[in-house]
Amino acid sequence: MDTFLKPLGPVCAVIGAQWGDEGKGKVIDILAEHFDVIARACGGANAGHTIVVNGKKHVFHLLPAGSLHEGKKILLGSGMVIHLPTLVEEIQTLRDAGVDVVPRLGISTEAHIVLDYYRDIDTVMEQRRTEGNGKKIGTTNRGIGPAYTEKAARTGMRMGDLRAFFSSPMKANLQQELQRRKSLAKEMYGVDVDTAKEESMLRAAYDAIGTCLVPMEIIYDFLDAKKRILVEGAQATLLDIDHGTYPYVTSSSTTAAGALQGLGLPPNALTSCIGVAKAYCTRVGEGTFLTEETGAIGERLRERGGEYGATTGRPRRCGWLHMPDLNFSSRINGCTCWNITKLDVLDEEDVVRVGGVDESGFLSLEEFPGWKTSTRGITQFADLPERAQTFLRHIEDKTSIPVQFIGTGPGREEMIIRP
Ligand code: GDP
Ligand code: IMO
Ligand code: MG
Numbered sequence: 001m002d003t004f005l006k007p008l009g010p011v012c013a014v015i016g017a018q019w020g021d022e023g024k025g026k027v028i029d030i031l032a033e034h035f036d037v038i039a040r041a042c043g044g045a046n047a048g049h050t051i052v053v054n055g056k057k058h059v060f061h062l063l064p065a066g067s068l069h070e071g072k073k074i075l076l077g078s079g080m081v082i083h084l085p086t087l088v089e090e091i092q093t094l095r096d097a098g099v100d101v102v103p104r105l106g107i108s109t110e111a112h113i114v115l116d117y118y119r120d121i122d123t124v125m126e127q128r129r130t131e132g133n134g135k136k137i138g139t140t141n142r143g144i145g146p147a148y149t150e151k152a153a154r155t156g157m158r159m160g161d162l163r164a165f166f167s168s169p170m171k172a173n174l175q176q177e178l179q180r181r182k183s184l185a186k187e188m189y190g191v192d193v194d195t196a197k198e199e200s201m202l203r204a205a206y207d208a209i210g211t212c213l214v215p216m217e218i219i220y221d222f223l224d225a226k227k228r229i230l231v232e233g234a235q236a237t238l239l240d241i242d243h244g245t246y247p248y249v250t251s252s253s254t255t256a257a258g259a260l261q262g263l264g265l266p267p268n269a270l271t272s273c274i275g276v277a278k279a280y281c282t283r284v285g286e287g288t289f290l291t292e293e294t295g296a297i298g299e300r301l302r303e304r305g306g307e308y309g310a311t312t313g314r315p316r317r318c319g320w321l322h323m324p325d326l327n328f329s330s331r332i333n334g335c336t337c338w339n340i341t342k343l344d345v346l347d348e349e350d351v352v353r354v355g356g357v358d359e360s361g362f363l364s365l366e367e368f369p370g371w372k373t374s375t376r377g378i379t380q381f382a383d384l385p386e387r388a389q390t391f392l393r394h395i396e397d398k399t400s401i402p403v404q405f406i407g408t409g410p411g412r413e414e415m416i417i418r419p
Pocket of ligand 2: 016019020021022046047048049137138139140141142143144145233234235236239248249250251284285286
């Protein structure tokens with residue numbers, strides 16, 4: 001077994017340490033080869049996880065980023081909210097690329113469905129927030145908030161309900177259910193629901209993935225069979241509904257604990273947690289960002305890093321790494337190591353800054369001289385310029401966690417993996 005794998009143990013979670021888009025997809029794809037089950041725990045199509053394999057880009061919104069690896073079981077957990085047309089489209093895109101995931105895909109019957117009109121409610125809620133207290137969140141408009149609202153109100157529609165609608169001998173009345181929702185959506189949000197469209201989307205999805213529905217307890221079969229499970233976090237720690245920068249957060253629990261909850265895994269099952277953070281920092285949407293660079297530096301990072309949302313195409317706000325945030329993420333997730341990504345994006349900076357706190361509790365920016373040479377594609381730590389090594393060692397010193405994985409480009413092979 002590769003030496004880096006041993007400390008990860010059989011159940012490893014990959015969790016974003018910042019505001020998302022850290023590059024979780026890439027490390028998931030690299031590690032997937034060494035695991036038996038790749039399980040996505042929470043969130044929905046607000047996620048965009050990009051991998052680049054043989055120069056070809058693949059973006060995953062609902063399926064785990066490890067899905068390209070044949071023979072691996074893929075699980076979509078109970079904590080997820082699933083927009084079915086997006087899932088069906090994603091499955092088809094992979095099929096077109098020669099990969100059929102359906103025979104090895106399991107979808108928890110407890111996962112919630114994002115009905116199409118939830119996206120219209122998402123839009124209305126953003127308008128109301130803007131007109132109300134001006135606190136627009138800048139959501140991805142994928143119906144995530146409305147889906148988790150329904151879930152918390154205990155009025156949601158779940159994946160298991162599809163069976164009741166379409167194949168139980170005592171078929172539940174879907175039209176009646178959709179009519180009820182139509183009146184409520186009109187009354188509460190002024191949203192028009194096209195019930196025929198919703199019904200046909202649900203039916204098409206049931207035809208496509210009905211065979212994939214599984215009880216979440218399947219995870220215990222995997223544990224009992226000593227299968228290696230890779231837990232794919234979505235969104236990131238600072239977007240967590242409880243522990244993030246509320247109200248500028250998503251509506252799910254995005255920490256390691258949230259991922260365990262979303263998959264029905266007991267806390268003591270987790271053997272490692274990789275915290276993923278960019279060598280700098282980005283954020284899409286509104287909310288605080290202490291180390292943000294709004295001028296030329298931010299623009300440069302955005303262009304070099306290709307910092308445009310994988311889901312919405314929105315330009316990402318860019319700034320420097322913030323050490324207190326990394327420390328917080330490491331503590332709350334119980335991170336055992338870091339994957340610092342996109343080191344190569346800093347290659348041309350004269351000075352690399354890292355945020356901290358001064359004696360008065362204000363932001364301080366520590367400066368590191370830039371390495372001004374290409375790190376693109378480097379795969380050995382020792383081959384990194386001395387100044388880049390110093391920068392990475394600083395992260396280790398400040399967080400007391402080893403930097404085990406270092407991204408040096410978007411490609412699958414552009415990664416330093418330290419033993
Ligand atoms: P995720 O949501 O955490 O999976 O991250 P995204 O896929 O939304 O955004 C990360 C972006 O950075 C993607 O376009 C990746 O292809 C790219 N990326 C990942 N790691 C690296 C890296 O080490 N260097 C560079 N230059 N790009 C990277
Ligand atoms: P991945 O998994 C970056 C952000 C949105 C917005 C806030 C709430 O690719 O890292 P939502 O649509 O969830 O109600 O939006 O959360 N957001 C993300 N930002 N990466 C993501 O996912 C995100 N998922 C949600 O931009 O600020
Ligand atoms: Mg993303």
